[in-house]
Amino acid sequence: NAGVTQTPKFQVLKTGQSMTLQCAQDMNHNSMYWYRQDPGMGLRLIYYSASEGTTDKGEVPNGYNVSRLNKREFSLRLESAAPSQTSVYFCASSQGGGTLNIQYFGAGTRLSVL
């Protein structure tokens, strides 16, 4: 009963390096989300995918790209990492629509950009 699985759990990058954060869900959910969590800021939406084949910008999309690879997988890419992107990143998924839109979260990826 894995739910939402994120890899890696920890990562340290140097400024300018690129990386992809992976997320997979096994709940047959339609919608998937990427958030970042910073002290005192709460969870902020980076990008979301309402359904397979669609992606949309959230509140803080600059410096990020996403790919909805299939219904299960949603990846987040940092093309050229900056220290301001040091954060904890969470992936979430939901059934999508109406009263079923409870979001379920992964355990997070802790990213440091030096």
Next chain:
Amino acid sequence: EDQVTQSPEALRLQEGESSSLNCSYTVSGLRGLFWYRQDPGKGPEFLFTLYSAGEEKEKERLKATLTKKESFLHITAPKPEDSATYLCAVQATSGTYKYIFGTGTRLKVLA
């Protein structure tokens, strides 16, 4: 602008000392309000969802209530294992399925 404010930022309770956490929200139309628990180093864990004013949900020592402007998470006779950060989020009826999160209340229950 849609907004969620949680108070207090931090709360220390003695074991058995009941209290309430507040989540005030401003949203054009409320589709749902959600409470999550987050332990250090982990992702948020779903607790409750509330959809209409007057609704209440209970789970063990926790009870969530909803009015047209705010929600309360009541903690009755808390135990040390209830220590965590409690997050509130709202989903508006307009547009998409996006959540707006508050910054959370850090609860510490002392034995």
